Amino acid sequence: MGARQSRASSKDKGPRRILFTGRRQKFSPWDDALLSGRDPRSLLKRGMHHVSFSLVTRGMTDIPDFLWGLSEVQKLNLSHNQLRVLPPEVGKLTRIVVLNLCGNRLKSLPREVSLLQCLRVLFVNMNCLTEVPAELSLCRKLEVLSLSHNCLSQLPACFADLSRLRKLNLSHNVFAHIPMCVFSLKELTFLHVGSNRLENIAESIQHLTSLQIFIAEGNNIHSFPRSLCLVTSLELLNLNNNDIQTLPGELHLLCRLVRIAWNPMDKGLHISHNPLSKPLPELVEGGLEMLFGYLKDKKHT
Numbered sequence: 001m002g003a004r005q006s007r008a009s010s011k012d013k014g015p016r017r018i019l020f021t022g023r024r025q026k027f028s029p030w031d032d033a034l035l036s037g038r039d040p041r042s043l044l045k046r047g048m049h050h051v052s053f054s055l056v057t058r059g060m061t062d063i064p065d066f067l068w069g070l071s072e073v074q075k076l077n078l079s080h081n082q083l084r085v086l087p088p089e090v091g092k093l094t095r096i097v098v099l100n101l102c103g104n105r106l107k108s109l110p111r112e113v114s115l116l117q118c119l120r121v122l123f124v125n126m127n128c129l130t131e132v133p134a135e136l137s138l139c140r141k142l143e144v145l146s147l148s149h150n151c152l153s154q155l156p157a158c159f160a161d162l163s164r165l166r167k168l169n170l171s172h173n174v175f176a177h178i179p180m181c182v183f184s185l186k187e188l189t190f191l192h193v194g195s196n197r198l199e200n201i202a203e204s205i206q207h208l209t210s211l212q213i214f215i216a217e218g219n220n221i222h223s224f225p226r227s228l229c230l231v232t233s234l235e236l237l238n239l240n241n242n243d244i245q246t247l248p249g250e251l252h253l254l255c256r257l258v259r260i261a262w263n264p265m266d267k268g269l270h271i272s273h274n275p276l277s278k279p280l281p282e283l284v285e286g287g288l289e290m291l292f293g294y295l296k297d298k299k300h301t
Contacts, residue, residue, distance in 0.1 A: 040066040050074040050097060057081065068092050079103050079123070091115035102126050102146070114138040125149050125169065137161045148172050148192065160184035171195050171215070183207045194218045194238070206230040212256075217241050217270065229253045236261070238270035245277050249299030252292040260288050 045052045052075035053067070060081040067073075068089040076096055080103035091112030098121040106127040113119075114135035122139075125148040132147065134156035142162050146169040153174045160181040167190040168182065175196040182191070183204035190213045198219035205214075206227040214231070217240040224239065229250035237257060254269070261268030271284060283291045 040070060044070065044073070051095075052077070055081070063087060071095065074098070074118070076100070086110055088112040094118065097121065099123070109133050109136065111135040117141065120144065122146070132156065132159075134158050140164065143167070145169070155179040155181055157181050163187065166190065168192070178202060178205070180204065186210060189213065191215070201225050201228060203227040209233060212236070214238070224248055224251075226250050232256065236267045236270075238264075239274070240270045241273040244271070244274040247271075247276070247280060247291075247295060249295045251295050257288065260284055260291070 043053060045054070051072050053070060053073045054077040055064075056077055057080045060078075060083060063078065063083065063086070068087075071093060072095060073093055074095050075098040076093065077098075077100040079100045083101070083104040083106060086101065086106055086109055088110040089112075090110060091114075094115055095118055096116050097118050099116070099119060100123045102123045103126045106124065106129060108129065109124065109132065111133050112135075113133065116139055118141060119139045120141050121144040122136075122142060123146045125146040127150055129147065129150040129152055132152065132155060136142075137156060137158040137160075140161065141164060143164050144167045145162075145165060146167075148169045149172040151174060152170070153176065157180070159179070162185060164187060165185050166187050168185065168188060169190075169192040170178075171192045171194040173196055175193065175198065177198060178193055178201065180202075182188075183202070185208070187210055188208050189210055191208065191211060192213075192215040194215045195218040198216060198221055200221060200223065201216065203225060204227075205225065208231055210233055211231050212233055213236045214228075214234060215236070215238040217238045219242055221239065221242040221244060224244050224247050226248045228237075229248055230253065232253055232255060234254050235256045235258075237254065238261075257267075257269045259266070259268040261270045262272065264270070269288060276284065279294075280291075283294050
């Protein structure tokens with residue numbers, strides 16, 4: 001054992017390899033059960049565009065060691081298992097484009113995620129995360145990030161560097177406010193912050209000029225900010241189940257909202273289950289055109 005460790009140490013030279021010099025856990029039962037004597041690469045699925053590997057709903061508590069040798073993997077799905085730790089060895093899979101870790105028991109992500117420089121899509125929803133490593137901001141190609149159904153209350157400020165991010169799901173966490181770094185993500189078209197602890201929406205929301213879908217239902221938001229009316233790209237705005245009593249006269253600027261929406265999947269304005277002051281509830285029932293007309297007239301009187 002000592003000689004083997006000595007040889008390993010002599011090979012691990014350079015700052016990048018230092019990331020992987022920690023003690024390796026052995027998961028031989030998983031390796032044996034999954035491989036049954038086969039070459040690990042026989043489990044890879046080679047599509048027209050990506051090489052993928054999937055171990056979904058296997059009840060795994062640990063990731064089998066052989067996976068870290070499959071350097072050609074581009075789409076990796078480890079969702080709906082019982083994983084508590086994502087080892088730093090994940091940094092060896094530098095070709096990964098899509099990583100799905102949904103539905104596990106992860107409390108953190110290793111800093112080595114920064115080595116996944118091809119990563120475009122990351123699902124870590126339905127875990128137990130209390131924080132996200134700042135190093136994830138080094139994955140500059142990231143376009144889709146789902147962190148929903150965790151225990152997050154903040155994001156690293158450096159997430160503002162994720163300039164290609166288009167879809168961000170922060171729903172079902174414990175955010176008291178939308179993290180300021182989010183307002184720097186100018187390419188965002190989808191932002192979900194529903195079912196948190198929000199009481200307001202910052203004026204900085206107006207900087208998200210590409211936003212098409214904004215969902216903030218199920219919070220305790222007290223007012224509809226006028227700055228939100230400047231996000232004229234919005235096609236779906238969901239503020240259901242909040243504490244909103246009045247609506248701004250500038251609401252008509254959101255010209256891409258085509259209707260009052262009742263079905264959660266419909267585009268339009270979702271404003272039900274709020275304590276709207278009279279006569280707003282009746283106007284909402286009458287449709288968006290009637291509501292816009294009333295608010296414009298009220299503003300000019």
